[in-house]
Amino acid sequence: MKSVVQPPASDVHSPxxxxxxxSRIRARDTRPELLIRRGLHARGFRFRLQVRELxxxxxxxxxxxxxxxxxxxxxxxxxxCHLFRLPATRRDxxxxxxxxxxxxxxxxxxxxxxxxxxxxxxxxxxIRGRNxxxxxxxxxxxxxxxxxxxxxxxISGEDSHGxxx
Numbered sequence: 001m002k003s004v005v006q007p008p009a010s011d012v013h014s015p016x017x018x019x020x021x022x023s024r025i026r027a028r029d030t031r032p033e034l035l036i037r038r039g040l041h042a043r044g045f046r047f048r049l050q051v052r053e054l055x056x057x058x059x060x061x062x063x064x065x066x067x068x069x070x071x072x073x074x075x076x077x078x079x080x081c082h083l084f085r086l087p088a089t090r091r092d093x094x095x096x097x098x099x100x101x102x103x104x105x106x107x108x109x110x111x112x113x114x115x116x117x118x119x120x121x122x123x124x125x126x127i128r129g130r131n132x133x134x135x136x137x138x139x140x141x142x143x144x145x146x147x148x149x150x151x152x153x154x155i156s157g158e159d160s161h162g163x164x165x
Contacts, residue, residue: 030071030073031128032071032073032122032124032127032128033059033060033071035127035135036060036069036071036122036127036138036139036142037049037060039135039138039139039142040060040139040142040143040146043139043143045062045143045146046062046064047060047061047062047069048060048061048063049061054068054112054115054117055107055108055111055112055115056070056104056105056107056108056109056111056112058070058108058112058119059071062146065118065146065147066116066117066118067117067118067119067120067145067146068112068117068118068119068120069120069122069142069146070105070119070120070121070122071122071124072105072121072122072123072124073124074123074124074125074129075098076098076101077098077101077102077105077123078098078099078101078102079123079124079125079156080158081123081125081129081131081156081157081158082125082129082130082131082157083124083125083128083129083157086098109121109152113151113152118145118149118150118151118152119151119152119153120142120145120146120152120153120154120155121153121154121155122138122142122154122155123154123155123156123157123158124157125156125157125158126138126155126156126157126159127157129157130157131157131158132157133155133157138155141155142155
């Protein structure tokens with residue numbers, strides 16, 4: 001007789017359903033990424049996607065401007081905002097996973113800087129959630145970074161609108 005693994009009390013799905021749900025989460029072509037790609041393309045910016053030769057395989061690469069744009073999901077990259085909450089189940093696993101993602105992000109940004117690339121990190125909370133920016137302001141901030149000389153910048157829903165830090 002097979003033993004059936006019961007899901008934790010706080011999870012409403014079986015382990016198989018939870019595994020399937022998690023497998024459906026995209027790593028590329030996410031809604032925030034597509035929104036930025038369409039907006040920047042409409043403004044005349046040309047870019048490459050997911051360049052394997054670069055550390056961390058940045059989401060958008062602007063070779064003529066020596067700039068990359070990283071579109072980070074607040075949960076997966078452990079952003080300190082209202083969209084991030086550590087799951088109640090398997091807390092040690094998730095804490096370790098997200099800490100690993102943050103460490104990998106930091107290593108990738110350092111390696112990109114060492115190669116002369118400028119880096120803009122766009123957080124999901126700037127595009128969705130209660131502190132989101134209007135779409136045109138997000139695109140304006142991206143354009144300001146791409147046409148400027150700042151080496152590293154971040155756009156977050158936790159920042160005041162219209163500023164890139």
